[in-house]
Amino acid sequence: MGLRSKLGLIFLAVSSLAILVLSVAVYNHSSAARLDRTRSSADERIKDAAEVYNITGMPTLGAELDNPRIPAELRRAVEDGKRATYKTGGSPNAEIWAAQGVDDGRILSVVETYTPTDDSMDALRQALVVGGIGTVGLVALVSVVAAGSLSRRIVAVAGTARRIAAGDLDASAVAEVGQSKDEVASLATALDTMASSLRGQLDAERRFTADVAHDLRTPVTGLLTAAELLPPGRPSELVRDRAKVLRRLVEDLLEIARFDSGLEKADLEHVGLGAFVDSAVARLRMQQALAPGSVEVHRVGPDEVVVTDPRRVERILANLIVNGLRHGAPPIELTVTGRTIEVVDHGNGYPQELLLEGPRRFRSGSAERGVGHGLGLTIAAGHAKVLGARLIFGTAASGGASARLELPERTDIDS
Incomplete structure (x- = not known):
């Protein structure tokens, strides 16, 4: 898998996780707010019903006296002199209770059916899903474009490195990636610096090879001529043989120097x-x-x-x-x-x-x-x-x- 694909997948995974967490947080917050509104509504009802009862002695607003279904926790809170609300059951049979003690010592209570979802919550959930998918798609597109740009620049640097390795020491990575101040540009600059240093070293080596070969050619030729004048014998043969080897080495060095110059052409x-x-x-x-x-x-x-x-x-x-x-x-x-x-x-x-x-x-x-x-x-x-x-x-x-x-x-x- 290439760098472009890896970066695209990383951006997509991170953005998807962030959008999922945000959507869940928004939905849970909305659910909690809806529950709080229902509790507040029940609390206001029992408060108004208790005031009316203390004046008229009649339960109103759907309130009941000493309802035997009052949850024990809510009953204890009322007996302690508190007005309280309490949620019982789970979806879809949840209920919100509100209770308060009245002047005659009895307990007045109201109960409301609570459904965690309604049309507004369904619409919110749908909006979060559609918006999340759209955002993930947009982030994926942007990440692919961004990763593609980065990948292309890195590939360009790698291509320049291969050209340098193949012998094209005039290749420039900076020219391929453009002038900028990011890490890729720093890498391109370092590669060009290395190529420039390598080019200088190779030029020095080539000049040295050519100079040595040219300087040795004349004395080696003289040595070979002098060796031919030696009297016959085994020592003379050894000298002539080594002189010929040395001449071949000098000729080879000269030939390599011509290759290094880059001026050699084929006669087709x-x-x-x-x-x-x-x-x-x-x-x-x-x-x-x-x-x-x-x-x-x-x-x-x-x-x-x-x-x-x-x-x-x-x-x-x-x-x-x-x-x-x-x-x-x-x-x-x-x-x-x-x-x-x-x-x-x-x-x-x-x-x-x-x-x-x-x-x-x-x-x-x-x-x-x-x-x-x-x-x-x-x-x-x-x-x-x-x-x-x-x-x-x-x-x-x-x-x-x-x-x-x-x-x-x-x-x-x-x-």
Whole structure:
């Protein structure tokens, strides 16, 4: 149940309870007032009848002398010298008694039939019921409108938070909810402040990454050139190998810096996806000197022509395959189905953190998947974002890691 429904039900319950209590109080007060009027009427009758009797000796106004039905409590009060009234019985057979002692020592009394309801009480009850229902309906309408306004503003803040979490750090919650001084506006302001601080930290991180990568590129190139001049031998091979690893790391950092800049654009072409994947895997086999049978390509259904950037798709596949060979276990199976390419290895699968949060730079995952800088999957996700594609990480039926690239539908190449 949403906040709007909960607030509406709370307002409705509170207003209904308040109206019910008020209606019961009004009706009981009216009933008590009617009983008091009846008592007053009986009291006036016995008072006038007693005055006439003391003068004429004759009971009048419906009064009776020494009525044997006089309630005992009323009789005792009269014997104490009081003029009193007393109610007996319940609805609909209630009676109001009034009695007073007269000069000759006898008890003069009158009795009136009392009915708690009459036309006026029925009309009052009906008015209270109709008015209560109408008021509850009006309160329900107002509460729904008020709760809806509050709910919409909170939903707007939540939507802005999701946009910020998705990477849109320029999203503004205050712009969504408007300027005000309530708690929702305070929440929106706090969210915008947090986003601004996060934006500053990310900008600083991006600048640092780009600066470090650019500053390292020249000395690493020089280091690699110098390593090639070393005399043959095992130490020289180790130096050259580490220099190449360092160069790949710098190139990866530069590529990530370009993604962070937000200026990367896709160069779209019409590509037959199945045939392209075959050729991309063949090129990777030659470049990486992969063992025979380490990578397998399966096509399901007819080959589909897609509009995409083949260089970026090949980069994504290369990173996924290399990641699977390095951290998982062969064979790496690529399955092409329509616009979707799934890459599955036979290792221990991706760590739970990656499945929940996506790839992060400089986090290589669980120990059982080996060591690394965590940049390969980050770069693959960056290329997928530029392509407008979805790169979904999961667990294959065999238990290994599964990465599914879903290319978007496009019919025309953007000019």
